[in-house]
Amino acid sequence: RLALRLADEQAGELPHGIFYVRLAPVADPQLLAGTIARTLGLREFSGESPLDGLRAFLQERRMLLVLDNFEQILSAGAQVGELLDSAPDVKVVVTSRAPLGIAGEQELPVPPLTVPHLDGAIDVDALAGYDAVALFAARAKAIDPSFDLTPSNAATVAEITMRLDGLPLAIELAAARAKLLTPDDILARLEKRLALLTGGPTDSSDRHRTMRDAIAWSYDLLDPADQALFRRLGVFLGGFTLEAAAAVAGLPDTEALDGVNALLSRSLLYRPVDVGEARFALLEMIRDLALEELVIAGEEHETLGRHARHFLRWAQWIEPQLTTRAQQSAMAMLAQEQDNIRGALRYACTAPDPDLGLLITGCTWRYWESSG
Numbered sequence: 068r069l070a071l072r073l074a075d076e077q078a079g080e081l082p083h084g085i086f087y088v089r090l091a092p093v094a095d096p097q098l099l100a101g102t103i104a105r106t107l108g109l110r111e112f113s114g115e116s117p118l119d120g121l122r123a124f125l126q127e128r129r130m131l132l133v134l135d136n137f138e139q140i141l142s143a144g145a146q147v148g149e150l151l152d153s154a155p156d157v158k159v160v161v162t163s164r165a166p167l168g169i170a171g172e173q174e175l176p177v178p179p180l181t182v183p184h185l186d187g188a189i190d191v192d193a194l195a196g197y198d199a200v201a202l203f204a205a206r207a208k209a210i211d212p213s214f215d216l217t218p219s220n221a222a223t224v225a226e227i228t229m230r231l232d233g234l235p236l237a238i239e240l241a242a243a244r245a246k247l248l249t250p251d252d253i254l255a256r257l258e259k260r261l262a263l264l265t266g267g268p269t270d271s272s273d274r275h276r277t278m279r280d281a282i283a284w285s286y287d288l289l290d291p292a293d294q295a296l297f298r299r300l301g302v303f304l305g306g307f308t309l310e311a312a313a314a315v316a317g318l319p320d321t322e323a324l325d326g327v328n329a330l331l332s333r334s335l336l337y338r339p340v341d342v343g344e345a346r347f348a349l350l351e352m353i354r355d356l357a358l359e360e361l362v363i364a365g366e367e368h369e370t371l372g373r374h375a376r377h378f379l380r381w382a383q384w385i386e387p388q389l390t391t392r393a394q395q396s397a398m399a400m401l402a403q404e405q406d407n408i409r410g411a412l413r414y415a416c417t418a419p420d421p422d423l424g425l426l427i428t429g430c431t432w433r434y435w436e437s438s439g
Contacts, residue, residue, distance in 0.1 A: 070133050070162050083130040091136035091351050092304035092406030096143035110439050125154035137163035144169050179233030183225045191221045199228035203238050207245035223250040230257050237281035243334040282356045296326040301357025302374045305406030306348035314377040375411035382430035389433045401434040
């Protein structure tokens with residue numbers, strides 16, 4: 068949100084525009100340049116590598132690139148440096164859990180929201196002035212219109228935000244329970260869950276462990292069916308449709324719809340705003356926990372297999388459209404699902420049946436060739 072706001076404020080000063088590059092689904096550092104190029108609408112580079120073609124394209128342009136979720140491809144940081152060296156009027160904003168470590172990088176650590184310290188009489192107006200308390204109250208009211216910050220609950224809400232270290236996502240997850248639980252109930256359950264932090268990994272910061280545990284607390288409050296759906300949705304990359312969710316979770320369509328709706332209402336899923344169809348996704352830190360729980364449940368290989376087989380069927384369905392008048396829309400659909408297809412191919416590389424990967428590749432080669 069901070070990066071997007073910053074980009075929006077620069078809009079009038081950048082004649083060649085602002086481009087938002089989603090890197091969360093990208094696991095291979097070698098795909099960075101191609102991913103940026105695709106976001107810019109570039110397809111082929113006449114024999115050049117994507118990085119060289121991108122450098123040539125950006126050289127005379129004045130624009131801003133927002134590279135979101137860079138942490139899993141940190142070794143590609145040098146490529147960002149090369150792009151900036153060859154394109155002096157291009158600026159880059161990177162969101163990442165770790166710095167890139169390149170020359171000229173300016174780090175802007177994003178602190179948590181301000182939280183109050185309770186020491187004396189409760190002043191509701193004063194507490195409402197703290198960002199963390201204001202966020203909890205706003206999210207709770209969005210879910211339950213009758214919710215208000217009052218003298219009877221303000222101290223509890225303040226305590227919740229303090230327990231969550233002012234971390235926005237953790238606060239939103241807690242506030243998502245306001246329709247079913249009072250602030251006292253939320254605090255009691257948080258205290259029980261966060262008490263487990265003392266045994267957490269010694270190389271994790273307190274805030275990271277708090278965040279992870281806040282997400283785990285939300286997971287613990289789901290019923291078993293929604294827990295199973297949540298952890299299985301963790302195998303998707305770049306989002307998913309309801310049809311795909313049902314196939315990969317092994318559920319009838321109506322059950323998948325009800326489950327997705329339940330996860331949406333608890334802020335464990337979100338709907339990307341820039342897609343036309345009904346599509347859903349998990350934030351990366353939430354997806355990390357889903358995958359952890361999938362491994363703990365012993366369902367990882369089975370779910371990855373269902374995911375790969377679903378996208379084989381999907382690829383077989385779309386392949387004939389690549390040579391008809393529907394080619395353009397078919398290519399757009401493939402671009403939207405390419406991260407899921409890459410995930411299926413990675414699974415196929417280690418699966419007992421390598422034909423799975425060969426079949427997917429055979430159905431989609433026209434897309435890979437034409438998109439560079």
